[in-house]
Amino acid sequence: MLKINNLNKSFHSELGTEKKVFKGLDFQLNHGDFVSIIGSNGAGKSTLLNIIMGNTSPDSGKLYIENKEFTNLASYKRNTFISKVYQNPTLGTAPSMTIFENLSMADNKGKKFNLTLGLNKKKKEIYKNILTELGLGLEKQLDTEVGLLSGGQRQCLALIMATLNKPKILLLDEHTAALDPQTSKLIMEKTKKIVEANNIPTLMITHNLSDAIKYGNRLIMLHEGKIILDFKDSEKQDLTPEKLLRIFQTKNTTIKDDELFSL
Numbered sequence: 001m002l003k004i005n006n007l008n009k010s011f012h013s014e015l016g017t018e019k020k021v022f023k024g025l026d027f028q029l030n031h032g033d034f035v036s037i038i039g040s041n042g043a044g045k046s047t048l049l050n051i052i053m054g055n056t057s058p059d060s061g062k063l064y065i066e067n068k069e070f071t072n073l074a075s076y077k078r079n080t081f082i083s084k085v086y087q088n089p090t091l092g093t094a095p096s097m098t099i100f101e102n103l104s105m106a107d108n109k110g111k112k113f114n115l116t117l118g119l120n121k122k123k124k125e126i127y128k129n130i131l132t133e134l135g136l137g138l139e140k141q142l143d144t145e146v147g148l149l150s151g152g153q154r155q156c157l158a159l160i161m162a163t164l165n166k167p168k169i170l171l172l173d174e175h176t177a178a179l180d181p182q183t184s185k186l187i188m189e190k191t192k193k194i195v196e197a198n199n200i201p202t203l204m205i206t207h208n209l210s211d212a213i214k215y216g217n218r219l220i221m222l223h224e225g226k227i228i229l230d231f232k233d234s235e236k237q238d239l240t241p242e243k244l245l246r247i248f249q250t251k252n253t254t255i256k257d258d259e260l261f262s263l
C-alpha cells in the first residue's frame with residue numbers, strides 16, 4: 001500500500017547545527033492496517049506524516065503508493081488521495097463557511113466544481129444521513145457557520161471531511177489531544193467506525209497509550225527517528241499501558257516517564 005524506503009531527513013538550525021530526524025527509515029503500511037504511532041516528543045512522528053503529505057520534503061529516500069512512486073508529487077495532488085486530521089480542530093474546517101459548504105468543499109476535492117441545484121439537494125440528504133449517524137445533532141445545523149461549533153463538533157466534522165471521498169491513506173496527528181476525555185473517546189469511536197467501514201489504511205499518532213493499544217491492528221514506537229517496536233494484532237492484545245511504558249524504559253534509559261506519555 002504505502003511504502004517508504006531509506007528515508008533521510010535533517011533540519012538545520014539558524015546556528016548551523018544539524019538535527020538528523022531520519023537516518024534510513026523503512027516503513028510499510030499494508031492494506032487493512034490501522035497503525036498507532038507512539039514515541040517521545042521530537043521522535044519524528046509529525047515529520048513522518050508531513051513527509052507523506054508532501055508538506056516537508058525528504059533529503060533522500062522514496063515514497064510509493066500501490067507501487068507507484070510519489071516522492072516528488074506536489075502536495076495539492078497528494079491531497080486527492082491522502083487526508084489528514086490535525087490536533088487543532090480549527091485546521092481542518094473553514095470557520096466562516098457553513099457545515100454544508102465545508103462538506104461540499106471536501107466532497108469536491110480533486111473534482112471540478114459542478115453543483116447544480118438538484119445535486120445540491122441530493123447532497124444535502126446524503127450529508128444529513130452521515131451527520132445523523134454521528135449522533136451530535138449536526139444534521140440540524142447544516143446551514144450553521146462552522147466557527148460557531150464546539151471543538152469536538154468541529155473535529156468530528158474535520159474527520160468526516162477527511163474521509164468523505166475515501167482516501168487511500170488517512171493520517172491522524174494527535175487528533176484527539178486537544179479535546180476533553182469524553183469528546184476524545186467519541187472521536188476515537190467514530191474514527192474506528194469510519195476507518196473500518198471504508199477500509200482506509202490509517203496512521204494515527206497518539207500520546208494516549210491506552211488508545212494506542214485499544215485501537216488499530218498494529219502499534220509502532222518511534223524513537224529518535226527509528227522504529228524500535230512494531231507490534232502486530234496478536235502481540236498488541238497482551239499489552240497494557242504499564243507494560244508498554246516498561247518496554248520503553250528498557251530501550252531508553254535517559255528519558256523520564258513523565259516526559260513521555262499519558263496513560
Ligand SMILES: Nc1ncnc2c1ncn2[C@@H]1O[C@H](COP(=O)(O)OP(=O)(O)O)[C@@H](O)[C@H]1O
Nearest residue numbers: 011012019021040041042043044045046047048
Ligand atoms: N520545520 C522544522 N524546522 C526545524 N526543526 C524541525 C522542524 N520540524 C521538526 N523539527 C525537529 O525535528 C525533530 C522531530 O520533530 P517532530 O517530527 O515534530 O517530532 P514529534 O512529532 O515526534 O514530537 C524535533 O527535534 C524537531 O525540533
Ligand SMILES: [Mg+2]
Nearest residue numbers: 045046047173
Ligand atoms: Mg508531533
